[in-house]
Structures are given as C-alpha cells and as structure tokens.
Amino acid sequence: MRAVWCGFALGVVWLQQQAMLPGWRAWLVLALVAGGAAACIGGVNLRGGSLRFQRTVIWFAVWLLAACAGFGYAAWRAEMRLARALPVEWEGRNIVVQGYIKGLPVTDARGARFLFGVESTDANIAYFPRTIELSWIAEGAPPPALEAGARWRLTVRLKRAHGNANFGVRDAEASLLARDIRATGYVIAPAAADRLAGSAGGAGVAIDRWRGAVRARIDAALAGAPHRGIVIALAIGAQDAVSAADWLLMRNTGTSHLVAISGLHIGFVAGLAAWFAGALWRRSCFFGRDWPLWIPAQKISLTAGALFAAAHAALAGFNVPAQRALWMLGVVALATISGRSLAPSLVLAWALGLVLLVDPWAVVSAGFWLSFCAVAAILYAMSGRLRMHDHERRDPEPEATRVTRFRDACLRWLSNLKARLFSSAHVQYAVTIALAPLTVYWFAQIPLVGPVANAFAIPWVSLFVTPAVLAGVGLPGPLDAWAFRGAHALLDVLVGGLQTMAAYPWALLRLPQPGAWPLAAAAVGVAWCLAPRGWPLRWAAPLTWLPLLLPPPSGPSFGAFRLTALDIGQGSSILIETAHHTLLFDAGPGPESTHAGERVVVPYLYANGVSALDTLMISHADSDHSGGAPAVLAGIEVRQMLAALAPSNPLWAAARDARADVVPCAAGQRWRWDGVDFAVLWPDAGPLQGKPNAHCCVLRVSAAGSDSGGASSDGQAREFHRPFTALLAADIEAPVERVLLQRDPGALRAHVLVVPHHGSKTSSTEPFLDSIDPLVAVFQVGYRNRFHHPHPGVLSRYLGRHIELTRSDTDGAVRIEAAGPALSLERYRDTHRRYWMDR
Incomplete structure (x- = not known):
C-alpha cells in the first residue's frame, strides 16, 4: 500500500503542474500506460528471471498504475470543479442570489468578507458556482450581523475567480480553486438585502456555528488584546485575526506552525482524551461494572482519542495538518480494534492517500508539504534508533536501605529523563533538517534561531497555552473568560521570549x-x-x-538592466535591476486595499534574492502606488527613499525610522549604476502643487547599446540597436505630458513604456505616444477594476501603432530585459501556465 498511495500522490502532483487538462489523446495514452502496468501485475512478461527481478517489476507496475490513477482522478475532479465557472458575459452584471453564509465571516472597518453557498439565482446559467466569495462594503453603516448558516437573498455583482500571478509568489488563483470558489464579488444595494426565515442545515453549518460562537466568546473576553488573534487561531483555526506583528515574529523564528491547529495539537487532544477514557474504563470496578472484561481498555482509549481528534479537527476547519493527524489516528484506531498492527510508514501512507482523495488540491499549499514531510522525517530518523527496555523486574534486596532504594529510583528517573530529552532533541533536529529546504522554497528563508525557539515554544504552547485555550472552549461563562485571559498572559511570555531570540543579527537567513x-x-x-x-x-x-x-542568479550584464512589472492588481510596482543595484518604483496597494506590499511585493523580493534596495522610489501619494511602502520598509533594507510626497506624509518618518536616506524627487536628478543611466524627468523642484497625479515622479532608465530595431512578442526576442530605454510614467496626465513634450521630446523616446495612469482616458495623448515611439507598453491594471482601466479609446491608440502590449490582468507579472542585441519579454501566465488559469 505504500507504493500505491505514493504513486497516487505523485499522479496528483503531476496533474497540478499541467498547463491544461488532458484531452482525449492524453486520456488514451494514460489508459494504455495503465493497461500495460495492470498486465505486468497480472503476470504478463514475468515468466522468466529471478524472483527479485519479478518483484521489482511488479512493484514498479503497481506504482505506475497508482500514478495513472492519481493523475486521472485529479483530472476528473478538476473537470467537475472547473465546469462551475461564471461565464464571461455575466461578469459585472447584477445577479440576485439566494443561499446561506458559509464559514466564518471576517469583519473590519471596511466591511465584511464571507463565503456564500448559492442555493438559487435569477441568472440563466446551467452550472452556476456553488460557492462565491463576497464583500459587504460598509458605506455609511456597518454590515449586519452575518452568522453562519443564516439564509439571505442578495443582489451581487460578480467576476470570475482570478488571482495575482507573480514569479516566486504563491498562486492565489490556485487557492481559490482549492476552496471551490469559482466567483468573487460584492453586495450591491445593501439596503435591499433580505434576511430569509430559517437557516441552512447540515453538519458543516453546525460546525461553523460552533466555531463562530467560540470566536464571539474570545472576542468578548479579549477585546483589544494584542495576541487575541493567536488565541482564536489555536481555538478554531481561523488565522485572519492574527496581527501582522505576530505573523512577522513567528515567521522569523520558525514558529508560525504553532498558530495553526496542527497535528501536534490534534495529537495532544487525542492523547489526553485517550488517557482519560482508558483510566475511567479500567476503574469501572469502582462503579460495580466489569467493562474491561467485555472490551479492552486499549480499544476504548483509541476510539475516544479518535473521536476527540475528529471534534478538534472540525473545530479547526479541517485544515490539511489536522486532516493528516485525524486520518493517522483513525487508521491506527481501526487497525488496533480489528487486531492488526500497522507500520508507522504505512499509517502515514494511508493518511496521504485519504487527504488527496478528499482534496486533490492540497498539494498546492505549503501546509501539506510541511506537515507530511515533518512526520516522514521523524519516522525515518527514528527508524534506526533502538530503545532498550529492562523487562526484568528485580525486587529490591532485603538488606537495601530506604536511602539506597530512593537513590536507585532517582537514577532511573534521571536516566529516563535524559533519554526522553535526547529523543526530543533528535526529533527536533530531524524536523529542522528536513523542513529547511521546503522553508527556503516556500518562504525564501531559514530561521537559524528556529530550533532554539521551537525547543521553548513547542512545549510552552502544547503544555500550557493550548490546554488553557481548550479549557476556555469547554468551560461555561464566566469561567471561559478567565481561561482565555490566562492563555493570553502565557502568550505574552512566549512572545517576549521570541522577540529576544529574533533580535539576534544571525537569527534569520534569507535565501532566494x-x-x-x-x-x-x-x-x-x-x-x-x-x-x-x-x-x-x-x-x-x-x-x-x-x-x-548559492547567491541568486546573476543580474543583467554591465550596461544592461531588467524590468519586472509585478501583478499587484489595480496599482503599480516595478523592480529595476542592474548588475549590482536594485530600484523599486512604487510598492502597490497596502492594507486599505489588497495588502499587495506584504503579500506580493516583499515575497517577490525575497524569492528573487533581493535583500536590500538601493532606492525605493514612491512616485506619489495615491494608495495604489504608496500603500505597500510601509511593508517594504519593514521587510527589506532600504538605503534611500526618493519620493514626491508632501512633507507631512508619514512615509518620510517611516523611512527615517528604517534608517533610509530620504530625498524629494525632482526633475534633473541623475545617477549611473553599472553603466545604466537613471534620470528623473518630473516633477520640478520645490513645493508640490496640485493633486498627486500632477507631481508624479517620472523616471527614465537607459542602458548602453546601439540603436534600431523591433519588439518582443510571446517570449520571443527581436533585435534592436538604440540604447535600451524604459520610461516609467506613474500616473501623469495630459497636462504633464504636454509640459514634458515642450521641454525635450527626444528625452522621452523609449523602447518600453509603463503606461501612464494605467491607461486612463486622461493620459496617453497621441503626441506623447508618437514622441516616445515605444516597442512595448506595460499596462498595470486590476482584473475588471472599478475604474475600467484601460480606457477603450486609449487602448486603441496603442493597438493602432502596433505596439506590443502586456497587461497584468491577463498576463500576470512581466519581465523585460535586453540580452545583447535583443529584447526579451516574458509573461508569467505564458511561461508558468496552469490549467486553472482563465478557466
């Protein structure tokens, strides 16, 4: 069975890497391969050869057949799920939906976000999405209380499931697919929303209500407490309330796994329940019962542990680590009850297969790999270690004194303690070693202080914090408030210790x-x-x-540069790299919108091996350009911030606190890095005047080279001879364009133009485009953004000039680089395509 489930998992992983789902030819090839493997298992072509050879061939055939089954099963599930997609023609239209609230709504100052299970709709769509993600925007009044299971009739405006697509950053669209969210949108005309009588039923809704009630009790007990989010996460697995400071601290110390209800917590609850049930069962004679004679206490213990583990996993929302622990406990319990003994590796293989049967998309999450690889590493590392037991009980010698017996007992206790501590250290060593490569892949870092931090944090959370949280869940009021406050006080101690450890300069190693x-x-x-x-x-x-x-891949050659326009939704963020320097032009939206600074920009910089920015350039104060700057200043070393911001803007103070030099952006500023020239064309020096768009920083970047030539298309490269030049125009509009044209039209000429103001109708005038004469135009726009950028008239101007266009909403992030006499263009959704994109 190990080969079966491992092969099945490999097939599932293989499917999730495909650019498209298999067509009939691929299904035919898959059937032929599976048929050949089945024939080998049946004995075909195994008449000769040694027994070892026959076993090897059969094992390989079983593994191959299981891989084909996993691939086919995942493809079938994907076809079924993708069939329920919102048609393109229904995007942006008013639709009346009737259904119920799923999961736990998230409420903040801007409104509420929640999942909605659709029961019926007025749209004439055959396969309407069963689950949609909605926002209820607070306009003048907060949204009503949204309770799990409550039924509503809402008028909504939807768009297809779409996520940002960037190099080295997690695929948000895959996460939507894994949660079966096939459309997202918002409630329009909230005043017309109708709360329906009754509520939805089912086990899932009952669990959601239970989780919501626990969350409400914690909120009441810990209102305003700094670590309230961690208490909620340990109680019900919901991590949305964990503060950004707590997340950063735990990521930097390698303890973020403790925030989730992981297999460790599930195992603790199961062990506690098993011990209590077994002890009660064995002592049934005190109640005049002889229960152990009918059913052994061991089976009762395992059954109770599995049931309590299921309840705790349900409270956690059945995340992947909780599922893994639950299935492992369930398999062990069934095997023991049936009188069988299973190897730990076989138990883990069964859990792997069952998790993927339930959710084939689990493999796209970091939790899946970290959870299963950690357990596999523990089993593998401990498999070669034998524990010696002294089964021979010796009665104390008659002449031994009490002092001698007490001394021997203490020595045995110390010996057992030493063995347990050594075993725990070995387990921690195995997990640290095994997860280090995965941590680098998923988070671009290795917390060097992690083993020490976990040696303190794991027992502290497992033995003190988690029991206090669980006591609060089980106790009635007002006792539950005391338990939750006690858990928060214990977390204060934990956070203080982690902050001390994270302060060491060697505590964190960042790697590309x-x-x-x-x-x-x-x-x-x-x-x-x-x-x-x-x-x-x-x-x-x-x-x-x-x-x-090894250091990250070498940057551009001397005299050349690389431009990466990130996909951050409606906003702008562009990284310019020379041979030894980096400049980030704008940082995307911040907490007021999509949190792109911390969710996209900073993770991309880490994954790309950028540990420091020579310059952070903030073009102007609009939040879609500057909102992510605080996250960049907090997460990346910034040596200089160049910005067109009012003196009172808080970003100046944030930059000074981050020990960055601060310089106002002004026309005439020039510098050279590695043979690449940078020139600021706008705004003029002096006090900023007018609205922010009127005094945006405009940056021209020019590399060495000789002049002539074409543009790139679909990843292909075309030769050019004039110096490779890019113009970053931020949000300038027609008046500024006219001023720049009057000053020096030749200074505007560029191969690559980052389209001004996202292609709005107030910019990209025809004389401006004619003066620039770009080969490539980059539109940084959000998918179906509310501003309707780019404007159709402006888009037609670019198309009429046969300019190669890239759009972040359809292409994802874009990389443009001059490679010798050629200009290369890479679109993320072309080179890293997956079958769920645009489906």
Whole structure:
C-alpha cells in the first residue's frame, strides 16, 4: 500500500503542474500506460528471471498504475470543479442570489468578507458556482450581523475567480480553486438585502456555528488584546485575526506552525482524551461494572482519542495538518480494534492517500508539504534508533536501605529523563533538517534561531497555552473568560521570549527561492543526513545543500538592466535591476486595499534574492502606488527613499525610522549604476502643487547599446540597436505630458513604456505616444477594476501603432530585459501556465 498511495500522490502532483487538462489523446495514452502496468501485475512478461527481478517489476507496475490513477482522478475532479465557472458575459452584471453564509465571516472597518453557498439565482446559467466569495462594503453603516448558516437573498455583482500571478509568489488563483470558489464579488444595494426565515442545515453549518460562537466568546473576553488573534487561531483555526506583528515574529523564528491547529495539537487532544477514557474504563470496578472484561481498555482509549481528534479537527476547519493527524489516528484506531498492527510508514501512507482523495488540491499549499514531510522525517530518523527496555523486574534486596532504594529510583528517573530529552532533541533536529529546504522554497528563508525557539515554544504552547485555550472552549461563562485571559498572559511570555531570540543579527537567513535541481539535491542530502548510524559518508551530506546557499542568479550584464512589472492588481510596482543595484518604483496597494506590499511585493523580493534596495522610489501619494511602502520598509533594507510626497506624509518618518536616506524627487536628478543611466524627468523642484497625479515622479532608465530595431512578442526576442530605454510614467496626465513634450521630446523616446495612469482616458495623448515611439507598453491594471482601466479609446491608440502590449490582468507579472542585441519579454501566465488559469 505504500507504493500505491505514493504513486497516487505523485499522479496528483503531476496533474497540478499541467498547463491544461488532458484531452482525449492524453486520456488514451494514460489508459494504455495503465493497461500495460495492470498486465505486468497480472503476470504478463514475468515468466522468466529471478524472483527479485519479478518483484521489482511488479512493484514498479503497481506504482505506475497508482500514478495513472492519481493523475486521472485529479483530472476528473478538476473537470467537475472547473465546469462551475461564471461565464464571461455575466461578469459585472447584477445577479440576485439566494443561499446561506458559509464559514466564518471576517469583519473590519471596511466591511465584511464571507463565503456564500448559492442555493438559487435569477441568472440563466446551467452550472452556476456553488460557492462565491463576497464583500459587504460598509458605506455609511456597518454590515449586519452575518452568522453562519443564516439564509439571505442578495443582489451581487460578480467576476470570475482570478488571482495575482507573480514569479516566486504563491498562486492565489490556485487557492481559490482549492476552496471551490469559482466567483468573487460584492453586495450591491445593501439596503435591499433580505434576511430569509430559517437557516441552512447540515453538519458543516453546525460546525461553523460552533466555531463562530467560540470566536464571539474570545472576542468578548479579549477585546483589544494584542495576541487575541493567536488565541482564536489555536481555538478554531481561523488565522485572519492574527496581527501582522505576530505573523512577522513567528515567521522569523520558525514558529508560525504553532498558530495553526496542527497535528501536534490534534495529537495532544487525542492523547489526553485517550488517557482519560482508558483510566475511567479500567476503574469501572469502582462503579460495580466489569467493562474491561467485555472490551479492552486499549480499544476504548483509541476510539475516544479518535473521536476527540475528529471534534478538534472540525473545530479547526479541517485544515490539511489536522486532516493528516485525524486520518493517522483513525487508521491506527481501526487497525488496533480489528487486531492488526500497522507500520508507522504505512499509517502515514494511508493518511496521504485519504487527504488527496478528499482534496486533490492540497498539494498546492505549503501546509501539506510541511506537515507530511515533518512526520516522514521523524519516522525515518527514528527508524534506526533502538530503545532498550529492562523487562526484568528485580525486587529490591532485603538488606537495601530506604536511602539506597530512593537513590536507585532517582537514577532511573534521571536516566529516563535524559533519554526522553535526547529523543526530543533528535526529533527536533530531524524536523529542522528536513523542513529547511521546503522553508527556503516556500518562504525564501531559514530561521537559524528556529530550533532554539521551537525547543521553548513547542512545549510552552502544547503544555500550557493550548490546554488553557481548550479549557476556555469547554468551560461555561464566566469561567471561559478567565481561561482565555490566562492563555493570553502565557502568550505574552512566549512572545517576549521570541522577540529576544529574533533580535539576534544571525537569527534569520534569507535565501532566494531555489529551482528544481537545488531542491532535489537538498532532498537527497536530507535523506542522507538522517540515515541510520553507520551509513557511509554521512558527514558529507551537508555538501548537497550548497546549491541552496548559492547567491541568486546573476543580474543583467554591465550596461544592461531588467524590468519586472509585478501583478499587484489595480496599482503599480516595478523592480529595476542592474548588475549590482536594485530600484523599486512604487510598492502597490497596502492594507486599505489588497495588502499587495506584504503579500506580493516583499515575497517577490525575497524569492528573487533581493535583500536590500538601493532606492525605493514612491512616485506619489495615491494608495495604489504608496500603500505597500510601509511593508517594504519593514521587510527589506532600504538605503534611500526618493519620493514626491508632501512633507507631512508619514512615509518620510517611516523611512527615517528604517534608517533610509530620504530625498524629494525632482526633475534633473541623475545617477549611473553599472553603466545604466537613471534620470528623473518630473516633477520640478520645490513645493508640490496640485493633486498627486500632477507631481508624479517620472523616471527614465537607459542602458548602453546601439540603436534600431523591433519588439518582443510571446517570449520571443527581436533585435534592436538604440540604447535600451524604459520610461516609467506613474500616473501623469495630459497636462504633464504636454509640459514634458515642450521641454525635450527626444528625452522621452523609449523602447518600453509603463503606461501612464494605467491607461486612463486622461493620459496617453497621441503626441506623447508618437514622441516616445515605444516597442512595448506595460499596462498595470486590476482584473475588471472599478475604474475600467484601460480606457477603450486609449487602448486603441496603442493597438493602432502596433505596439506590443502586456497587461497584468491577463498576463500576470512581466519581465523585460535586453540580452545583447535583443529584447526579451516574458509573461508569467505564458511561461508558468496552469490549467486553472482563465478557466
């Protein structure tokens, strides 16, 4: 069964990497491969050869057949789920939907976000999405109380499920698909929303109500407490209330896994319940019962542990680590009750298969890989360690004194304690080693202080914080408030200790996101390092991790630069890289919108190996350009901030606090990095005048080269001869364009134009475009944004000039670079395409 479930998992992972779902030819090939594997299992072509050869062929055939089954099963599930998509022609139209609230709504000052289970609709759509994600925007009045299971009739405006697509950043669209969210939107005319009588039923709704009630009790007990979000996360698995400061601290110390209701917490609850049930069952004689004679106490303990684990996993919302722990406990309980003994690796394989049967998209989340790899590493590392037990009970010698017996008991206790501590240290060592490559891949960092932090945090959370939280869940009021406050006080101690550890300069090692080969080499090194004693050359295992420590791929050559326009929705953020320097032009929206600064910009910089910015340039104060700057200043070393901001803007103080030099942006500023010239064309020096769009920073970047030539298309490169030049126009409008044309039209000429003001009708005038004469135009726009950028008339101007266009809403992030006499253009959704994109 290990080969079956591992092959099945490989097939599922393979499917999730495909650019498109299999057509009939692919299904035919899959059927032929599966048929050949089945024939081998049945004995075909196994008449000759040794027994070992026959077993090897059969094992490989079983593995191959299981992989085909996993691929086919995941493809079938994907076809079924993608069939329920909102048609393009229904995007942006008013639709009346009737249904109920799913999950736990998230409420803040801007309104509420929630999942809505659709029961009926007035839209004539055959396969309307069953689950949609809605926002209820607070316009003048807060949204009403949205309770799980409550039925509503709402008028909504929807768009297809769409997520930002960036190099090295998690795929938000895959996350939407995994949660079966096939459309997103918002409630219009909230005053016309109609709360219907009754409520939805079912086990899922009952669990959501239970979770919502627990959350409300915690909110009442810990209103305004700084770590309230962690208490909520430990109680019900909802992590939306965890503060940004707590997330940053836990990520930097490698303890963020403790925020989720993980397998460790599930195991703790199951163990506690099993112990209590077994103790009560064994002592049934005190109640005049002989229950252990009918059913052994061990089976009762396992059953009680599995049931309580299921309840706790339900409270956690059945996240992947909770599912893994639940299935492992369930398999062990069933095997024991039926009188069978299973190897731990087989139990883990069953859990792997069951998780993927329920949710084939679990493999796109970091929690899946971290959870299963951690348990696999523990089992593998401990498999070669034998524990010696003294089964021979010796009665104390008659002449032994009480002092001697007490001394011997203390020595045995110390010996057992030493063995347990050594075993715990070995487990922590195995988990740290095994998860380091995955941590680099998913988070572009290795918390070097992690082993020490976890040695303190794991027992503290498991033995003190989690029991206090669970006591609060189980106790009635007002006792529950005391328990929750006690848990929060314990978290204060934990956070204080983690802050001390995170303050060390060596506490965190940031590394660029590795490719497939460095990751594979590191995986081999992990297996080599954790192998049993006696394995040859274990000391050489760390050499396989050297590719992870290599610096990021070399930047552009001297005299050239690379421009990356990130997909951050409606807003702008562009990274300019030279051979040894980096400049970030704008930082995208912040907490007031999509949190792009912390969710996209900073993770991209980490994954790309950018540990410091030579210059952070903020074009103007509009939130879609400057909102993400605080996240960048907090997460990345910024040596200089160049901005067109009013003196009272708080970003100046934030930059000074981050020890960055601050310089107002002004026309005439010039500098050269690695043979690349930078020139600020606007605004004029002096006090800023007019609205923010009137004094945006306009930056011209010019590389060395000779002049002539064409534009790139679909990743292809065309030759050019004039110096490779890019013009970043921010949000300037027609008046500023006219001023720039009057001053020096030749200074505007560029190969690449980041379209001004996202293609609004107030910019991109025809004389301006004619003066620039770009080969490539980059539109940074949000998918179906409320401003309707780019304007159709403006778009037609670019199309009429046969300019190569890129749009972040359809292409994702874009990389443009001059490679010798050629200009290369890479669109993320072309080179990293997955089958769910645009479906």
